[in-house]
Amino acid sequence: MSQTVILEAEGVCKHFGRLQVLHGVDLRLHRGEALGVVGPNGAGKTTLFGVLAGTLPASGGRVVFDGQAIDTWDAARRCRAGIARTHQVPRPFLGLSVYENTLVAAQHGAALRGHAAEAAVRHSLERCGLADLAQRPAATLGLMDRKRLELARALATQPRVLLLDEIGGGLTEAELHTLSALVASLRDEGLTVVWIEHVLHALLKVVDRLVCMDAGTVLAQGEPHTVMGDPRVVEAYLGGVAA
Numbered sequence: 559m560s561q562t563v564i565l566e567a568e569g570v571c572k573h574f575g576r577l578q579v580l581h582g583v584d585l586r587l588h589r590g591e592a593l594g595v596v597g598p599n600g601a602g603k604t605t606l607f608g609v610l611a612g613t614l615p616a617s618g619g620r621v622v623f624d625g626q627a628i629d630t631w632d633a634a635r636r637c638r639a640g641i642a643r644t645h646q647v648p649r650p651f652l653g654l655s656v657y658e659n660t661l662v663a664a665q666h667g668a669a670l671r672g673h674a675a676e677a678a679v680r681h682s683l684e685r686c687g688l689a690d691l692a693q694r695p696a697a698t699l700g701l702m703d704r705k706r707l708e709l710a711r712a713l714a715t716q717p718r719v720l721l722l723d724e725i726g727g728g729l730t731e732a733e734l735h736t737l738s739a740l741v742a743s744l745r746d747e748g749l750t751v752v753w754i755e756h757v758l759h760a761l762l763k764v765v766d767r768l769v770c771m772d773a774g775t776v777l778a779q780g781e782p783h784t785v786m787g788d789p790r791v792v793e794a795y796l797g798g799v800a801a
């Protein structure tokens with residue numbers, strides 16, 4: 559795995575009014591790796607994603623993508639540059655088809671038009687196992703297919719970095735197995751992935767490194783099983799019981 563840093567948070571702070579949620583987070587993402595992010599509810603994981611993706615302005619620190627400071631870039635510009643994210647609760651356009659939902663992402667997220675947009679949509683739907691459901695209205699999809707669509711919409715923006723926010727929640731064991739295999743294959747094809755997840759066994763099958771956050775700071779990071787066995791992680795995240 560290359561050790562080139564593609565995305566970096568340096569001393570990132572975030573306040574919501576008087577509530578400080580991120581307290582100087584340092585995070586380095588290496589090109590081509592899959593990085594897992596775990597931590598107790600309220601640790602600031604999703605807030606960090608917002609700051610990286612540009613949907614939330616940081617209150618301090620900086621974010622560097624591919625060697626450039628991107629703090630002044632809005633979310634649309636970051637997406638066009640190659641940072642895509644999924645959300646905990648998928649919110650597709652319910653009245654549009656799977657195809658149309660993904661086309662909107664290709665057009666708005668990556669500014670693709672015509673054949674290039676159609677090719678990106680077809681490829682994303684095939685990658686996510688949705689090709690046969692392309693004409694289905696999004697409103698008729700079950701949970702797993704909504705998650706597939708959320709992923710396909712992110713892929714249609716042609717990302718270099720993919721931020722996955724708890725995409726495994728609510729899935730069956732068989733669905734989790736499929737999801738882990740899909741995320742691993744995306745990483746194996748060269749996509750850089752950051753995955754926030756509470757379903758630990760699904761996450762640990764895939765990630766190369768793990769970060770544990772607690773109370774707006776990075777508590778531990780490194781080789782996944784070493785991090786999960788770290789006494790501070792066991793105490794803060796696993797309620798004192800080792801995984």
Ligand SMILES: Nc1ncnc2c1ncn2[C@@H]1O[C@H](COP(=O)(O)OP(=O)(O)OP(=O)(O)O)[C@@H](O)[C@H]1O
Nearest residue numbers: 574577579597598599600601602603604605606756
């Ligand atoms: N827009 C907001 N306004 C005020 N407080 C917020 C806002 N967004 C998040 N918070 C607070 O920031 C803290 C961190 O939330 P965040 O969602 O980032 O945590 P998390 O680690 O992703 O948690 P979870 O695992 O439950 O998703 C929480 O206390 C939350 O209530």
